Amino acid sequence: MSKKASELILNADGSIYHCNIRPEQLADLVITVGDPDRVAKVSKYFDSIEFQTQKREIVTHTGSLNGKRITVISTGMGTDNIDIVLSELDALANINLETGEENEVHRELQFVRLGTSGALQRDIPVDSFVMSTHGLGMDGLLHFYEDSELVRDIEMEEAFFEHSAWDDAKAIPYIVKGSTSILETLRSENTFEGITGTACGFYGPQGRHLRLKPNPFDINEILSSFSYGNYRVTNFEMETSAIYGLSKMLGHEALSLNCIVANRAAGTFSQDSYKSVDLMIQYALERLTKD
C-alpha cells in the first residue's frame, strides 16, 4: 500500500520529516538517549563519525566503533517523542521512501536506550545501572495501535491491575518484555534488572509532590510493592515502555539500560550524575561492540 504525502513525510533532501535522516545514514544498532547533549557524549568514543544532523531535539550521529556501525539519536523526553523516532526509523529501514511500499525483506534494528532513571527500591543505589526486563507503560501510547495485545504480557498486566486497583480515569497500563539477547550482552555483576515503570510525566506521574498533590499519592509504593514471579518494579523513567512496545510490533529488538540518578525510596540524588552516565556509556559501548 503506497502512502499519502501527509502520512509518510519527506524533506526536500529525501530525509524523513522529524529525524532528518535518509535510509543509508541509519545503522542497524541504534542507541537512543533522551538528552540531545548526550549524543556527542556517546559518539566521542566512536573511532569515526560519518554523519551528523539535528532537527528540534532530535540529534543524530552515525559512526563506527570496533568495526561496528552505530547510530546514536536523542529522542527528547517522553513516549510521544518515542512514537515519532521509532516510527520514522522503522520507515527508513522497512519502507521504500520513493514508492511508499513496504520492503520485501525486513531489516531488523537493535535499539539500546541509555537513559537516566529514578530507583523505586531502596537497595538499588544512585549511580548504579538498571536493565529493564519489561516496560510497564502508564503513558497509554501502545493502545493507539491495533493488535498491541499480541506483544503485551497480558497475564502480568492483569496481576498489576489487581495489585494496584488502577483508577480508570488514567490510561490503562501495558507491559512489554525487552530483548533477552541484548539483556544477556549487557548483563554483569554491575547491573540490576527489573520492571521499569514508564511515566507520562516527571512530577505527579512519578509521585513527586511540589505544590500539586499527586494522585494516587502513593504511586511509588504501589509500584515498588508489585512483584510477578521473580520480577519486581525497580525504577521509573519516561520512554522504555513505548520503545519496547513499538519495537516488538515492528519486528525489532530493544533493551533499556538506565543509570540511576535518584533513589526515590531513600530520597537521594547522585552527587555527579554526568560522571555515572559517562561510565554507563563506556560500559554499554564496550559490551555492544566487543565479541
Ligand SMILES: O=P(O)(O)O[C@H]1O[C@H](CO)[C@@H](O)[C@H]1O
Ligand atoms: O535522561 P533521559 O534519557 O532523558 O531519561 C530520563 O530523564 C528525563 C527526565 O529527567 C526523562 O526523559 C527520563 O526518561
Ligand SMILES: O=c1cc[nH]c(=O)[nH]1
Ligand atoms: O526520578 C527520575 C530520574 C530520572 N528520570 C526520571 O524520569 N525520573
